[in-house]
Amino acid sequence: MNVIPTAIADVLVLEPKVFGDERGFFFESYNDKVFQQVVGIDPHFVQDNHSFSRQGVLRGLHYQIQHPQGKLVRAARGEIFDVAVDLRRNSPSFGQWVGYVLNDHNKRQLWIPAGFAHGFAVLSPEAEVLYKATDYYAPTYDRTLLWNDQAIGIDWPLATPPLLSPKDQRGLPLAEAEVFDFSGPPLS
Numbered sequence: 001m002n003v004i005p006t007a008i009a010d011v012l013v014l015e016p017k018v019f020g021d022e023r024g025f026f027f028e029s030y031n032d033k034v035f036q037q038v039v040g041i042d043p044h045f046v047q048d049n050h051s052f053s054r055q056g057v058l059r060g061l062h063y064q065i066q067h068p069q070g071k072l073v074r075a076a077r078g079e080i081f082d083v084a085v086d087l088r089r090n091s092p093s094f095g096q097w098v099g100y101v102l103n104d105h106n107k108r109q110l111w112i113p114a115g116f117a118h119g120f121a122v123l124s125p126e127a128e129v130l131y132k133a134t135d136y137y138a139p140t141y142d143r144t145l146l147w148n149d150q151a152i153g154i155d156w157p158l159a160t161p162p163l164l165s166p167k168d169q170r171g172l173p174l175a176e177a178e179v180f181d182f183s184g185p186p187l188s
């Protein structure tokens, strides 16, 4: 497992070791012991999610203001630009974002602890995204941060306007969004 730090200390890119042979490939997409060693926390993942989207779809930026979820994200098919925005009010990186290309070739995973908004744009004709979450879906507390808020300034690699859900079209800019009152250490 190769661990790549990002500009936001608590967000990490994880690169699993892939074993290729004439049959194809094998890799451990999650190993609890290794995760604890490289990330330094003991997560309790309780939900696995799987979504399919077509090119140009953008999902996000989502967070739960109570029962915040840490997420371990990967693209099992296709390619996405995956983004985390720090919403921990007292964090030195509050309001900052990081974004990485995750695809079925690089097999990179993005670890996003609780306290962040998360979203992704689909760069390939189709993409299937799998992610683990450390808390359950809690629709009452589900919030959407506006994907193109100028104050955040995410540089989405999109040639045309994205396809958004009605909920995501109504996302709030950072200045109006509810944010988290903790700054860290990261909650899993």
Ligand SMILES: Cc1cn([C@H]2C[C@H](O)[C@@H](COP(=O)(O)OP(=O)(O)O[C@H]3O[C@@H](C)C(=O)[C@@H](O)[C@H]3O)O2)c(=O)[nH]c1=O
Pocket: 049, 051, 059, 060, 061, 062, 063, 071, 118, 119, 120, 136, 137, 165, 167
């Ligand atoms: C997220 C979620 C949705 N749903 C249902 C509610 C709704 O009817 C349908 C579609 O929900 P959404 O439109 O919120 O799906 P989506 O836009 O894919 O939401 C997801 O986006 C990415 C970026 C995330 O980070 C996730 O945490 C989640 O918020 O699925 C669940 O049953 N469980 C869940 O955990």
